[in-house]
Amino acid sequence: MCDSIPRSLLSLSFQSTSDAVRKTLGRIAQAVADAGQNPTATNNIELAMAEALNNVVEHSFRDRENGQILLSIMLLEDSFRISIRHDGTPMPGLRLPAGKPATIGNEIANLPEGGFGWFLIRSLIIDATYSHRENWNELVLRFSRHPAR
Amino acid sequence: MCDSIPRSLLSLSFQSTSDAVRKTLGRIAQAVADAGQNPTATNNIELAMAEALNNVVEHSFRDRENGQILLSIMLLEDSFRISIRHDGTPMPGLRLPAGKPATIGNEIANLPEGGFGWFLIRSLIIDATYSHRENWNELVLRFSRHPAR
Amino acid sequence: MNLSSSSVGATQIITVEEARIDAAVAIQFKDRMREVSDGGPARIVLNLRNVDFIDSSGLGAIVAAMKQLEDGRTLDLCALTPNVDKVFRLTRMDTIFGIFDSVDDAVAQSNS
Amino acid sequence: MNLSSSSVGATQIITVEEARIDAAVAIQFKDRMREVSDGGPARIVLNLRNVDFIDSSGLGAIVAAMKQLEDGRTLDLCALTPNVDKVFRLTRMDTIFGIFDSVDDAVAQSNS
Ligand SMILES: Nc1ncnc2c1ncn2[C@@H]1O[C@H](COP(=O)(O)OP(=O)(O)O)[C@@H](O)[C@H]1O
Numbered sequence: 415m416c417d418s419i420p421r422s423l424l425s426l427s428f429q430s431t432s433d434a435v436r437k438t439l440g441r442i443a444q445a446v447a448d449a450g451q452n453p454t455a456t457n458n459i460e461l462a463m464a465e466a467l468n469n470v471v472e473h474s475f476r477d478r479e480n481g482q483i484l485l486s487i488m489l490l491e492d493s494f495r496i497s498i499r500h501d502g503t504p505m506p507g508l509r510l511p512a513g514k515p516a517t518i519g520n521e522i523a524n525l526p527e528g529g530f531g532w533f534l535i536r537s538l539i540i541d542a543t544y545s546h547r548e549n550w551n552e553l554v555l556r557f558s559r560h561p562a563r
Numbered sequence: 564m565c566d567s568i569p570r571s572l573l574s575l576s577f578q579s580t581s582d583a584v585r586k587t588l589g590r591i592a593q594a595v596a597d598a599g600q601n602p603t604a605t606n607n608i609e610l611a612m613a614e615a616l617n618n619v620v621e622h623s624f625r626d627r628e629n630g631q632i633l634l635s636i637m638l639l640e641d642s643f644r645i646s647i648r649h650d651g652t653p654m655p656g657l658r659l660p661a662g663k664p665a666t667i668g669n670e671i672a673n674l675p676e677g678g679f680g681w682f683l684i685r686s687l688i689i690d691a692t693y694s695h696r697e698n699w700n701e702l703v704l705r706f707s708r709h710p711a712r
Numbered sequence: 713m714n715l716s717s718s719s720v721g722a723t724q725i726i727t728v729e730e731a732r733i734d735a736a737v738a739i740q741f742k743d744r745m746r747e748v749s750d751g752g753p754a755r756i757v758l759n760l761r762n763v764d765f766i767d768s769s770g771l772g773a774i775v776a777a778m779k780q781l782e783d784g785r786t787l788d789l790c791a792l793t794p795n796v797d798k799v800f801r802l803t804r805m806d807t808i809f810g811i812f813d814s815v816d817d818a819v820a821q822s823n824s
Numbered sequence: 825m826n827l828s829s830s831s832v833g834a835t836q837i838i839t840v841e842e843a844r845i846d847a848a849v850a851i852q853f854k855d856r857m858r859e860v861s862d863g864g865p866a867r868i869v870l871n872l873r874n875v876d877f878i879d880s881s882g883l884g885a886i887v888a889a890m891k892q893l894e895d896g897r898t899l900d901l902c903a904l905t906p907n908v909d910k911v912f913r914l915t916r917m918d919t920i921f922g923i924f925d926s927v928d929d930a931v932a933q934s935n936s
C-alpha cells in the first residue's frame with residue numbers, strides 16, 4: 415500500500431443544473447467508497463453534498479444553467495475535506511445558514527416543504543467553513559472517515 | 564367529547580432509581596398515547612423523558628435511592644408540557660447542557676459510551692426550560708402533538 | 713419519473729419506479745402524484761421499496777404530495793430502505809406519516 | 825438481562841431476550857455480553873429483534889460491548905426495530921456498526 419495522505423481523490427467542474435449535480439453525486443459516492451468509507455457513511459456524504467450542491471444551483475445561480483461549480487475531495491488521515499467553489503450569489507450575510515430544525519407542527523396544511531437542507535448538512539458533517547473573496551465563494555465541508563470492516 | 568384544554572394527564576412522584584424511572588416511562592407513554600399521540604411520536608417522548616429522568620437519578624442524586632422526583636404532564640392545544648421537579652444537585656452552572664452531538668471518530672477504542680443524552684433530548688423537543696429556586700430544580704420539556712390518524 | 717399504481721381493497725398503492733427522489737425530479741414527482749392519485753380512494757400508500765436515495769427536495773415533494781390531497785384523504789408510506797428511512801428520522805418527518813414495513817403491513821392496517 | 829447465543833458457521837449470533845436495553849440494565853447487559861462472547865469466534869452478530877426500546881445508556885452499553893472485545897473481533901447488529909433504529913440514526917452510531925436487516929442477511933454477508 416502506498417497511501418500518501420493528504421491525497422486528492424476527485425477534482426472536477428460541472429454546470430449549475432440539477433442533472434449535473436446528480437451525476438456529480440454519483441462520482442463523489444464512488445470516490446469515497448473506493449477510499450474505504452462504509453455504505454452508511456458514504457450515503458451520509460452523498461446526502462450532505464446533495465443539499466450543498468442543490469443549494470448552489472437553486473440559490474446562488476437561481477436555476478440559471480450557465481454557472482460553473484468546482485468540486486474537489488481531499489482524503490486526510492481522519493476525514494474527507496470537500497471543497498465547493500463558484501462565482502454565483504454569495505450566502506446571505508456572507509455567513510453559513512444556521513440550519514435550525516424546521517418546525518413541524520401538527521397541521522398538515524402548514525407542514526414545511528423545505529428548509530431542511532442546512533439542518534441535514536450540519537447533522538452529517540464534522541464542520542463547515544465558508545469564505546467569499548473576489549467574487550468567488552468557497553464552502554468546505556469535512557466528514558469523518560468510517561472505514562468498512 | 565368534552566376535551567377541556569389545558570388538561571392534566573398525569574401527576575406522580577417516584578424514587579430516584581432506574582427501576583422506578585422505567586415504570587414511570589411506561590405510565591408516561593401510556594398517558595400520551597391515550598391522548599392520541601401516534602406511536603412514533605410517543606416513543607420520541609418516552610426516549611427524551613428516559614434521558615432526562617436517568618440524568619436526574621445519575622447526576623442529581625448520584626444513584627442515591629432516597630431522592631423523590633415529581634412529574635406532571637399537561638395536555639395543551641398543540642403540545643405536551645412535561646415538568647420534572649426534585650431537590651437534588653442542580654445542573655452545572657444552573658444552565659441546561661448544550662447537547663452537542665458527541666464526536667464519533669473512527670477509532671473503536673475512542674468511541675463515546677455516553678454524552679448523547681442532551682443531544683437526543685434537544686433533537687426531540689420543541690423547547691426546554693430549567694429553573695432552580697429554594698433548593699428545587701424544575702425542568703420543563705415541551706413536545707409537539709402528533710395525532711394518530 | 714415513473715410511478716405505478718394498483719389497488720388492494722379500498723387502498724391505492726402507488727409504487728415509485730425510480731431509484732432516486734431528488735432535486736432533479738422533485739417537481740415531476742409531485743405532478744405525477746397528483747395525476748395518479750386523482751379521483752382515487754381515501755387512503756394512499758406510497759411504496760418506496762425501489763428508492764435508495766432521497767434528499768430534502770424529494771422529502772419536500774412527498775410532503776407536498778400529501779398536502780395537495782383533498783380533505784379526508786391520507787398518504788402513508790411503506791418499505792423505506794435504510795437511506796430513505798434515515799432522512800425521515802433525522803428531519804423528524806417520521807412523526808407525520810404512517811410508516812409501514814411492507815405493502816402487506818400497510819394494507820393489513822387499513823383492515824383493522 | 826437474558827441473552828441467548830447460537831452459531832451459524834463461524835458467526836456467533838447473540839439474541840437479546842428482553843424488550844428494553846435501558847439505564848436499568850445497561851451494566852448487566854455489558855457484563856452478560858462479556859460472558860457470552862468470551863472465547864467465541866471472531867465475528868459476533870447481535871440480534872435486536874426483540875428490543876423495542878433503547879436509550880442512550882443502552883446504546884452506550886452496546887458500544888462498550890464492542891470495545892471490550894479482543895482485537896480482531898467484530899460486533900455487527902441485525903433486526904433493529906424502528907424505535908431502536910431511530911436511536912442509532914439520530915446519534916450517527918449507524919456509521920460505526922455493520923447493520924443488517926435480519927440474521928440471515930448478516931450471516932450471508934460473512935460468507936461473501
Ligand atoms: N449556496 C447558497 N447560496 C446562497 N444562499 C444560500 C445557499 N445555500 C443556502 N442559502 C440560503 O439559506 C437558506 C437555508 O437553506 P436550506 O436549509 O438548504 O433550505 P432551503 O434551501 O430548502 O430553503 C436558503 O433558503 C437560502 O436563502
Ligand SMILES: Nc1ncnc2c1ncn2[C@@H]1O[C@H](COP(=O)(O)OP(=O)(O)O)[C@@H](O)[C@H]1O
Nearest residue numbers: 618619622623653654655660677678679680681
Ligand atoms: N439532572 C442533572 N443534574 C445535574 N447535572 C446534569 C443533569 N443532567 C445532565 N447533567 C450534566 O450534563 C452532562 C451532559 O448530560 P448528557 O448529555 O445526558 O450526557 P451523560 O449523562 O451521558 O453524561 C452530564 O454529564 C452532567 O454533568
